[in-house]
Amino acid sequence: MNQPSPTTDIRRDLVALLPRLRRFALTLAGSGAEADELVREAATRAIQKSHHWKGEGRIENWLFSLIRTTWTDEQKKRRRAEHATAAKSDQDALRPLASVLSLPEGLASAVLLADVEDFTSVEAAAILGITTELFSTRLCAARLSLAAAGSQTSERRA
Amino acid sequence: MNALQPSPLELQLSAYIDGQSNNEERHDVEELLVNDPHARTLHDALKRGADFGRNAFDDMLKEPVPLDLVRSIKNAPLPRKAVRLPGSTRRNRAFRPSGLQALSACALTLLVGGSLGYMIGARPDGTRAPQALASPAFQQRDWLDDIVSHFRLYSRQQNRLVEIGADRPADILEWLTTGTGVGFRIPDLTDSGLAFVGARLVTAENTPTGILFYRRTTGDNEGDILALTFSRARPETAKPIEDIRLDTSLVSWSTPLATYVIVAPSSAADLDEIAAKAAGLI
Numbered sequence A: 001m002n003q004p005s006p007t008t009d010i011r012r013d014l015v016a017l018l019p020r021l022r023r024f025a026l027t028l029a030g031s032g033a034e035a036d037e038l039v040r041e042a043a044t045r046a047i048q049k050s051h052h053w054k055g056e057g058r059i060e061n062w063l064f065s066l067i068r069t070t071w072t073d074e075q076k077k078r079r080r081a082e083h084a085t086a087a088k089s090d091q092d093a094l095r096p097l098a099s100v101l102s103l104p105e106g107l108a109s110a111v112l113l114a115d116v117e118d119f120t121s122v123e124a125a126a127i128l129g130i131t132t133e134l135f136s137t138r139l140c141a142a143r144l145s146l147a148a149a150g151s152q153t154s155e156r157r158a
Numbered sequence B: 001m002n003a004l005q006p007s008p009l010e011l012q013l014s015a016y017i018d019g020q021s022n023n024e025e026r027h028d029v030e031e032l033l034v035n036d037p038h039a040r041t042l043h044d045a046l047k048r049g050a051d052f053g054r055n056a057f058d059d060m061l062k063e064p065v066p067l068d069l070v071r072s073i074k075n076a077p078l079p080r081k082a083v084r085l086p087g088s089t090r091r092n093r094a095f096r097p098s099g100l101q102a103l104s105a106c107a108l109t110l111l112v113g114g115s116l117g118y119m120i121g122a123r124p125d126g127t128r129a130p131q132a133l134a135s136p137a138f139q140q141r142d143w144l145d146d147i148v149s150h151f152r153l154y155s156r157q158q159n160r161l162v163e164i165g166a167d168r169p170a171d172i173l174e175w176l177t178t179g180t181g182v183g184f185r186i187p188d189l190t191d192s193g194l195a196f197v198g199a200r201l202v203t204a205e206n207t208p209t210g211i212l213f214y215r216r217t218t219g220d221n222e223g224d225i226l227a228l229t230f231s232r233a234r235p236e237t238a239k240p241i242e243d244i245r246l247d248t249s250l251v252s253w254s255t256p257l258a259t260y261v262i263v264a265p266s267s268a269a270d271l272d273e274i275a276a277k278a279a280g281l282i
Helices: A010-029 A032-048 A059-077 A096-101 A107-116 A121-128 A132-157 B008-018 B023-035 B037-060 B067-074 B099-122 B136-140 B143-155 B169-180 B271-281
Strands: B194-204 B207-216 B225-232 B241-245 B248-254 B258-265
Touching (some): A010 A059, A010 A096, A010 B037, A010 B067, A032 A059, A032 B067, A059 A121, A096 A107, A096 A132, A121 A132, A132 B008, B143 B194, B143 B241, B143 B248, B169 B194, B169 B207, B169 B225, B194 B225, B258 B271
Antiparallel strands (some): B194 B207, B207 B225, B248 B258
8 A cells, every 4th residue: 555656757758758759750740840749749648647657568658649649639620731741852752761651641650660669469559549450451551562662762773 | 452452461471570470370371482472572572661661760760859849848847746845835825915904005005106106207317227237138147047057067077077076075064054154964865866076166146155066877867967056045036946947957945044956957857856855955
């Protein structure tokens, strides 16, 4: 009963994870400015709801989920402008990250969570609020698209 | 074949790459990879796609994080009051003046306002205060800016950080007690991962101020310098202050006899905890 609670400050965790949180936000928002705004809003929510975090498992799961739900809420308020993906210049398209971000909605997040952040399919699907089957489909589609984009980039350089 | 709706074979191969297949499926896929060139090509493409994504995202971690984003997180108020510093105790005094008190206050305000108005109106034009003194920049600078300046100056001079080192605590106590007029102890903050380095005497807005320097010995910010300053009580800073100025965080608190400030680089998110601990020890 008298077990001391950990006195960790969630703001410290947020700052430490900030580069990874921004990267995930970028897969959702598509642009750096929007991603930063999304992280700012999600961080505010995380601080306000920090008592919900019970210290079980990885805090990344909770924070990534929070970013995704914040993004969903934002989407409901204002539908994202379609030009976000269409407005990329040819020069940008040559950059590997731009290739990833120009994937159809949902695919970039799938690649990031599975291939970079090493979440299991179940964890990643929970973060994105979708079924495991849909996540596996998106991941597969993303990998195939990126393989094609990678080949095109190599051909252009050659 | 539609890339957004992969075929069952592509899905099977993708799951195999993730290690999500069961024994039977894995066996089937391995057999396919040996016998079917198309499956091999698809398998290689899926792995190539995963590698491409990994490399692209890895590059992004090298980008600097916007400082204002870091600040907004660090300065975000916590939902609950976790730390209570001395002097921050809330007195339960509601502002409910009686009718007589309110009337007296009105009369006094009228008298003071009328007197000031008369004096200003009667003053010759030539006696106006110099504009420079009334400029916002002049008025806004306060003693905490001096503290921050001293901290930024000395924390960057690792070889000249302190005037008396931690190996002479008795000299520090005698010198700074005499110099500042404030009795104090040197807080042992090793539990917070801070090693005492030594002390200095400076002035902040013409008031002698003692500075105790500490160095972080653990954590991500190992090597960072923190300073604990103290001076005679400053009535204008009776309420605790938490602020960031010039990339430097500070937390202040006061007792009836002295005002204390703990100063650190703005990356220190645990400053309020350290302040609470130091307040109980100094």
